[in-house]
Amino acid sequence: MGASWIRVSADKDVTAGVLQRQKELTSLIAQIEALESLIDTTDEELAAGAVNLTVLEQDRDALQSRLAEQQRAYGETRARLTAKRIQAEQIASELERADREITHSQAQLETDSVQLQAARSRLGGAMDEMEGVEATRAELAEQRHSAQQTLVTLRQQAQADRDANHQLALRTQNLTAQLAATGQAITRLTARRFWPVPWRPVPRGDQRC
Numbered sequence: 700m701g702a703s704w705i706r707v708s709a710d711k712d713v714t715a716g717v718l719q720r721q722k723e724l725t726s727l728i729a730q731i732e733a734l735e736s737l738i739d740t741t742d743e744e745l746a747a748g749a750v751n752l753t754v755l756e757q758d759r760d761a762l763q764s765r766l767a768e769q770q771r772a773y774g775e776t777r778a779r780l781t782a783k784r785i786q787a788e789q790i791a792s793e794l795e796r797a798d799r800e801i802t803h804s805q806a807q808l809e810t811d812s813v814q815l816q817a818a819r820s821r822l823g824g825a826m827d828e829m830e831g832v833e834a835t836r837a838e839l840a841e842q843r844h845s846a847q848q849t850l851v852t853l854r855q856q857a858q859a860d861r862d863a864n865h866q867l868a869l870r871t872q873n874l875t876a877q878l879a880a881t882g883q884a885i886t887r888l889t890a891r892r893f894w895p896v897p898w899r900p901v902p903r904g905d906q907r908c
Contacts, residue, residue, distance in 0.1 A: 745867040
């Protein structure tokens with residue numbers, strides 16, 4: 700074998716190395732494209748999650764406002780109920796006094812009887828009104844309970860969305876790091892592709908005339 704055989708073997712080694720580097724480079728480029736697509740998808744999901752979180756927070760604020768209004772109405776209704784109870788107690792006191800006056804004074808039976816009927820009529824109206832107020836209070840209490848349950852659900856959903864957004868942000872960071880590492884690998888492979896093939900002299904004993 701002469702010098703020409705060694706040169707052909709070296710050329711084959713160089714060609715094989717270049718083809719291998721090109722194959723690795725093509726694979727890395729495909730991985731980069733896949734990672735970039737995944738990053739775009741993750742960014743879109745993150746943006747959608749942020750919009751959803753904003754809507755949920757707005758709903759929460761609206762429910763809190765409604766709850767405050769219902770609590771105010773409940774307080775007013777309770778105050779009216781207390782006033783009606785006091786009024787009913789006063790009417791009952793008047794009724795008892797009228798009964799005592801009837802017992803002590805037969806002469807004023809007619810007058811006391813009229814007052815008694817009037818007092819009983821007022822008491823009946825007050826009791827009917829008190830029943831209506833009680834029904835209103837029960838309805839408001841039910842609405843308040845429903846609003847509180849809805850508020851709890853929205854808070855839990857908002858927290859879940861925050862956690863999901865955090866996970867998406869972590870995935871984006873990891874993918875960005877992988878992309879940077881892949882870019883560095885491509886840079887190294889590109890640099891190796893253009894390295895010159897070292898020249899090795901052929902020993903004189905292997906040369907033929």
